[in-house]
Amino acid sequence: MVDRVIRNDWDFDQAINLMRSRGYPVTVSIRKGAVRTVEQNRLQRMWLNEAAEQLGDQTSEYLRGYCKLTIGVPIMREASEEFREAYDRIIKPHTYEEKIEMMMEPLDFPVTRLMKTKEKAEYLDRLYEHFTGQGVVLTEPGQG
Numbered sequence: 001m002v003d004r005v006i007r008n009d010w011d012f013d014q015a016i017n018l019m020r021s022r023g024y025p026v027t028v029s030i031r032k033g034a035v036r037t038v039e040q041n042r043l044q045r046m047w048l049n050e051a052a053e054q055l056g057d058q059t060s061e062y063l064r065g066y067c068k069l070t071i072g073v074p075i076m077r078e079a080s081e082e083f084r085e086a087y088d089r090i091i092k093p094h095t096y097e098e099k100i101e102m103m104m105e106p107l108d109f110p111v112t113r114l115m116k117t118k119e120k121a122e123y124l125d126r127l128y129e130h131f132t133g134q135g136v137v138l139t140e141p142g143q144g
Contacts, residue, residue, distance in 0.1 A: 005034045033116035039141075040120045044112070044127065047138045051131045065103035071126045072111040075119050083114060 004015045019026055045060075048067070052060035073091075077084040091099055091109060102109045112123060131138055 003035065007034070031116075033118060036112065036115050036117055036120035040117065040124060043124060043141060044120075047124075047127060047131065050138055051136045054136045055134070061104055062100070065100045067123075067127055067130070068103040068109075068111040069099050071130065072115070072123055075123055075126075076111055076114060079116075079119050080114070083111075 002018065004011065004018070006012050006015060019028065048060040048063045052058055052063055055063075058066075073087060077087060087109075091102055094102065101107065103111065112120065115123060128138060
């Protein structure tokens with residue numbers, strides 16, 4: 001499966017060329033919005049590293065799993081019926097500790113990588129509120 005974000009006429013033309021090159025039949029799905037940005041991903045990683053360093057009792061990978069479960073899952077359950085169905089069937093029956101483990105490597109149940117820019121922005125806002133509410137000082141975007 002190939003995902004393309006169409007931002008301009010050139011992107012559109014390239015997507016058409018790709019579809020033509022695949023031959024028939026071909027199935028096309030269209031969704032409004034763009035996938036999360038590289039900048040959003042970098043900011044998330046930076047904040048998780050900063051939080052892990054300042055809190056001192058959890059790794060950034062554990063915090064990533066915790067945030068995916070407690071912040072990301074509610075956002076995605078609201079945004080996507082397909083996600084909600086998969087989460088409820090596969091993850092929901094497990095214990096809290098098992099759920100966090102399923103969010104972490106090596107299982108890494110997809111949550112934030114399925115987000116569009118809008119959902120990822122909401123996720124980052126909630127992540128920021130969560131950690132700064134605990135006294136963690138996070139780098140503000142643009143301050144690097």
